[in-house]
Amino acid sequence: MHLDFLVCSACAREHEACAPQNVSPCCGKPLFAHYDLRAAGRTLTRDALAGRVKSMWRYREVMPPTSDGDIVTLGEGFTPLLPAPRLGARHGMGRLSIKDESLNPTHSFKARGMSAAVSMARQFGLKKLAAPSAGNAAGALAAYAARAGMEAHLFMPRDTPRANVIECEQMGAHVTLIDGLITDCAGEVSRRKAAEGWFDVSTLREPYRVEGKKTLGYELAEQLGWTLPDAVIYPTGGGTGLVGMWKAFDEMEQLGWLGRKRPRMFSVQASGCQPIVRAFDEGRKFADEHRGAHTLASGLRVPKAFGDFIILEILRKSGGGAVAATDGEMLAATREIGAAEGIFPCPEGAACYVALKQLLAARRIRPDESVVLFNTGAGVKYLECFES
Ligand SMILES: Cc1ncc(COP(=O)(O)O)c(C=O)c1O
Ligand SMILES: [Zn+2]
Numbered sequence: 570m571h572l573d574f575l576v577c578s579a580c581a582r583e584h585e586a587c588a589p590q591n592v593s594p595c596c597g598k599p600l601f602a603h604y605d606l607r608a609a610g611r612t613l614t615r616d617a618l619a620g621r622v623k624s625m626w627r628y629r630e631v632m633p634p635t636s637d638g639d640i641v642t643l644g645e646g647f648t649p650l651l652p653a654p655r656l657g658a659r660h661g662m663g664r665l666s667i668k669d670e671s672l673n674p675t676h677s678f679k680a681r682g683m684s685a686a687v688s689m690a691r692q693f694g695l696k697k698l699a700a701p702s703a704g705n706a707a708g709a710l711a712a713y714a715a716r717a718g719m720e721a722h723l724f725m726p727r728d729t730p731r732a733n734v735i736e737c738e739q740m741g742a743h744v745t746l747i748d749g750l751i752t753d754c755a756g757e758v759s760r761r762k763a764a765e766g767w768f769d770v771s772t773l774r775e776p777y778r779v780e781g782k783k784t785l786g787y788e789l790a791e792q793l794g795w796t797l798p799d800a801v802i803y804p805t806g807g808g809t810g811l812v813g814m815w816k817a818f819d820e821m822e823q824l825g826w827l828g829r830k831r832p833r834m835f836s837v838q839a840s841g842c843q844p845i846v847r848a849f850d851e852g853r854k855f856a857d858e859h860r861g862a863h864t865l866a867s868g869l870r871v872p873k874a875f876g877d878f879i880i881l882e883i884l885r886k887s888g889g890g891a892v893a894a895t896d897g898e899m900l901a902a903t904r905e906i907g908a909a910e911g912i913f914p915c916p917e918g919a920a921c922y923v924a925l926k927q928l929l930a931a932r933r934i935r936p937d938e939s940v941v942l943f944n945t946g947a948g949v950k951y952l953e954c955f956e957s
Contacts, residue, residue, distance in 0.1 A: 571609040572633045575600040575776055578879055586633070589693045591774050599876050600776040601816065604631050606823045615795060615826060623647045625681055625784035631820055633685060633780050639692040641717045643674035645684045646784050650792040650941070655909040656922070660929055664939035666798075668789065669912055670946060675712050675736065677705035677915070677946030678785065682809060685781030686770045687713035696720060699767035701754030703806060703867045704733030705946050710770065711742035722767055724754035729867055732950040750862055751871055772807035773876040779813045786817025789941060790827060798832050799938035800889070802924050804917035804945055805836035805845055806871035808880040815883045832941075833889040833934075836880065837924035839864030840893045842872055845880055849891040854878055865896045865954045866916040868945065890933065894923035900955070903948060915951055918944030 575584045577593035578601055584593060586602065593600050609630035621627035625646025634640055650668050657665035670678035683706065690698055699722040700710050707723040714721035721742040725734065726749060737744045747754050755771055762769050772778065790797055797818065803811050811834060821827045838846050841864040848856035856877040862870050874880060884891055894902075902919035906912055921942035928934040948955070 570630050570632075570635065571605045572635070573603050573605050576603050578876075589690075589695060589768055590776055591769055599773040599779075599879065602633055602776055602780050604820070606631070606820060610824045613824070615791075618791060625684070625781060625788070628784055628787050633777050634688045634692050636692070639688050641687045641691055641713050642684055643680065643712060643716060645673050645680040645781070647788060648672045650789065651910070651912065653910050653942070656906060660926070661936040662940065663937070664798075665925075665942070666940070667906075667910065667912060667942050667944050668785065669944050671912070671915070671918075671944055671948075675705070675708040676950055677709065678782070678810060678943070679706040679709035680712070681781035681784055682706070682778030683709035683713045683770075683781065686775055686778045687717050687719070689777040690719065690768060690770070691717050695768045697722065697765070697767045698770050699758045699762055699765070700724070700770045701751050701758050702733075703751050703870055704729040705868060705950070706772070707742070707744075708733050708736040711737040711740040714742065715740045722758075722765070724757050726750055726754060726867075726870070730951050730953060732952070733867075752858070752873055771875070772809050773812070779809050779816065782810045782813030783817040783820075784813075785810055785943075786814035787821065789814070790817075790821055793939075795826055797827065797830065798941045800835060800928075800934050800940045801832045801943070802835045802837055802921040802928075802940065803943050804866070804869055804920050805838055805874075805880060805891070806868050807874050808836070808845070808876050810943070810945070811836065811883060812876055812879050831887050834883055834887040835889045835924060835928060836884060836891040837920045838891065838893050839866050839869040839899070839920065840895045842870050843891075843893040844872060845874065845877065845884075846891040846893050848877065848881055849884055854881065856881065865951070866899055866920060868915070868917045869920065892924045892927050894920040898923040903955075907948070912944060913948035914944040915946035915948055916954060918942070918946065
């Protein structure tokens with residue numbers, strides 16, 4: 570409604586938002602949506618939210634579609650922020666919470682991004698969408714494309730969890746399994762998209778998935794009574810959620826809803842694929858590709874993130890950091906979270922608890938602080954990881 574233009578993340582040049590766009594024409598980097606927040610703030614007030622739809626579309630004024638008729642929704646977002654008292658008590662923490670994204674359509678936070686991206690695809694009259702995916706993004710795109718009557722062309726590594734492949738097939742998507750990593754899948758989409766007439770909705774190579782993900786940040790603030798936690802731990806692959814939340818914090822400050830304080834943002838990655846952790850530790854602006862990436866946390870098997878420089882800047886600016894978890898630690902943490910709190914997290918979500926323990930031990934998080942862990946998806950989509 571109040572989308573003004575797109576901004577290049579590298580040089581801040583403005584680009585029109587009235588046609589389909591991928592990366593910025595100036596620098597080939599991610600584009601971000603810019604809103605007229607003064608106009609948005611006339612109707613989007615904290616009080617007005619009380620009676621609104623219980624999905625991410627409650628923040629309608631700062632969402633990209635021009636017309637409500639283009640919104641493609643399955644009820645995504647507004648997931649619970651659950652206190653984790655038993656888990657917290659083990660560490661002397663009184664303010665530990667888990668944002669449970671497994672309750673989204675297709676059981677992961679990827680629903681948010683795809684709802685926004687497919688809505689904009691509908692606005693632009695696009696009919697064929699394509700994406701490389703570690704699994705959950707593919708499931709979400711399959712669902713929203715089906716909902717919108719579009720084709721979804723999905724490329725996943727052959728070792729993607731079965732549930733992801735099956736859900737895509739059952740929702741009528743065109744699925745190709747590749748012997749390789751998500752980067753190889755992305756290569757396949759780029760090579761074929763022009764000839765096939767596909768619009769590429771890869772992470773951060775399309776400006777609107779991040780707009781869906783940013784609603785995580787709005788919800789966090791709303792659910793915490795218009796405050797932000799001291800620290801956020803987020804399982805980072807391509808980084809869209811982290812980048813989106815940071816954008817939401819800035820927008821809310823401009824709306825006059827929050828002050829300048831930000832949470833310390835921590836990325837957790839898998840020991841077998843930790844490009845951001847390495848780059849952070851080495852003080853680099855960009856991350857090198859992680860060679861020979863392997864982890865059962867398929868969402869974290871991203872050897873090179875297109876938005877690496879944006880992720881790294883946020884981690885540094887916020888005073889946060891990046892840590893790694895082994896597959897064994899993630900599996901053990903899954904059981905701990907499950908038995909203590911009644912949440913069966915995905916391995917990526919469980920990694921946040923591994924990270925929390927490390928950060929408490931290193932005194933980078935204090936037990937008296939308020940901390941939010943992100944369970945980005947459902948453990949039931951990863952059954953093969955739990956079968957010995
Ligand atoms: C369950 C889960 N958690 C985390 C991630 C990483 O998300 P992002 O690309 O936003 O860093 C993914 C990506 O596939 C995922 O499926
Ligand atoms: Zn530029």
